[in-house]
Amino acid sequence: MLLPRRADLAQPMRARVCTRAQQAATARLNVPIDYGSTSILSHTASSALSNAELPSAVRGGTTKRMNLFQAINSALGHALRTDPRVILFGEDVAFGGVFRCSMNLATEFGDARVFNTPLTEQGIVGFGIGAAMEGLRPVAEVQFADYVYPAFDQLVNEAAKCRYRAGNLADSMGCGGLVVRMPCGAVGHGGLYHSQSPEALFTHIPGLRVVIPRSPIQAKGLLLAAIECNDPVVFLEPKIIYRAAVEHVPEEPFTLPLSKAEVLKEGSNLTLISYGTPLYLCRAALDAIEKETGASVELIDLRTIYPWDRPTVLDSVKKTGRCVIVHESMVNAGVGAEVAATIQQGAFLSLEAPVRRVAGWSTHAGLAFEKFNIPDTVRIYDAIKQTLEF
């Protein structure tokens, strides 16, 4: 199985990549993402409504152009409107939130359901756990993911273990109604404490679901699913696309499945896996590679980082034999490590090349160095190319 594929696919590919890449050397790869044209977003109503994961009633409905914060706002508004158990709180949530995600919600639903808390992350998450234990469905906001650490004990020792330790009493003593939202990721100038993506710290914690949406449609559907879910959910929102990513979003409420990856583009030569913002860069890099080499790259959005969709990823890599994983947070013990190790064990005989990880380096988010630190189109392009040529 291994040898024939190397011979008939990889070798000719290597030749093609070399010649065409040389020809293309003048074309810039690290250009700003054109959110107005990227195929990651739905630029028309029909593309938004053709999503097979949407219920048929939603697919027959209308859409509205929204950016990511507006999609979050729309989801929160719907949840508050339809479920009296939903409450929304955190630092500066009442006036609309520092990223405008809770705009107008306090006005519509009142101070009892949308309110500010004192400035205490351990208090916010602990308060949310208690409210969930007593039957509410609290949506707590941590202002930046960088500031979730004071609440780490509450998330790891309490939220994640609440159902487990309650045993038979889990249905009435768990905190499954809890969602903890937090803006994450690099934003160009966030420095050490406005740039972090701590998702891998939570993927090590059974009991928590960790979700990161890539776009307004995804944010709306996944957030509504998170609020409905009876497990506590850590919901990370890539803040750089709060305003940048605009697409047609179905106006009707809908949910998208948790713990289910999505194949954004089918391909046969390499599996490219990511989540959140880097998907836009992945798309640009694979477009360049495909144009130059004729290789076919499969792009997968994990969406839920834990418990993650192992079967979809393994099926894809068994088909393509090659894999590159991309994430913004540092490479050491990052999500890529778990994905790569799972592939190594679950698809060993199919692998034609080492699984590559393109991620932040093992350092902090130094202000002036951001563009060298997090993955860019060049690094993703180069990793794909080297993996194809291996």
Added chain:
Amino acid sequence: MSRYLLRSISRRWASSISQRPGATGINFPGAVNSAFTNTLRFANPNDSTSMPTYRVLDQDGMPSHPIGIPTDELLRMYRDMVFISVLDVLMFDAQRQGRISFYMVSAGEEGIAVGSASALSAADPIFAQYREPGVFRYRGFTADEFMAQLFATAADSGRGRNMPVHYGSRKGNIFTISSPLATQLPHAAGAAYAVKLANANADQNQRVVACYFGEGAASEGDFHAALNIAATRSCPVIWICRNNGFAISTPTLEQYRGDGIASRGVGYGVETLRVDGNDVLAVREATLKARELALQDSGKPVLIEAMSYRVAHHSTSDDSFAYRAKVEVEEWRRRDNPIARLRKYLQAQGLWDDGKEEELRKGTKKEVLEAYRRAEKARHPPVREMMTDVYEEFTEEQIQQLEELKDVVKRYPGEYDLSRYEEGIGGFTAR
């Protein structure tokens, strides 16, 4: 949501003019009632006297005022305290003999648990730390339920997952205990907020939340977070601090330098009382009043600091004579403990005598020992229970891992003793 509730929550600072001419104070938004002074004087904690300790029964069991508690209730409190003290002695020894892995007694603090529980409504949710088994007993926990948890049997509602003494009770409305200290305090604030919203929509059955913790736990950041958030959101919660003088080996002088925990309540804008924790009737009265206060103005937090002395070791993993004198402990045990004090009162009222005492102790011991023997013979839950309830449903990963484990156990049959687990090898199958 009722308009009444909304009004009461949103007390916003409002001022159009920051300072009027000739004003004796200024509306700084951070302290609106502060007057100016020309005297430069720092507030010194030594200037104020220590908050007094409320007491009803003196050391001889003589009440300071007529006690209006029905006889049934008085005897119930007494029996529940005795039950816990009997359970403690037997289970401490059981741990010493290696029958259970761990135990913590609550000797000297039975009065705080039972006295407060008797003042709460049965529907009031409770969050405990771990030294409040009297609350579980008062809320109907049976000897079999205590034993199932201590021995981690299949009958344990916690499915054998938690260390001994980490009880939980649905019928008692007591959330399952966890080891991390003070984490339950913000939970209590959040639960009290949920209760507040429910109270606003109900004319009857108004509830409060009660939350117990030790004076050591009050040093955790969660204490600060919880009292502050409960105060700002006006949550109907009664904080009950058991100040027993020690956090494992650490005496209170190394825990704090203020006037105990009570003095802090005032700083958070919380009505506060210090009470004699060895006086079960004072604790009951204090909690009754706190419950009434907590329901005023559509809800507010109240702090009770119950003073006592941890006469026992911290836990079975601790020898407290390594850091305190045995004679001091004996003094407290003999001269001032909540059970003896209530017994003196009951005897003076003609409600109790030596015969009843002997009968109660004999019966309680028998009840506990019989449950002990049943639990000792019982098996642990099936092995799959180590994976259930992590999520609402098994994950694909967990199902595979259980199969993987089952395969290993089957291939190394001499290495794993399945006789103590229900269903044996069948228990490895996810379902």
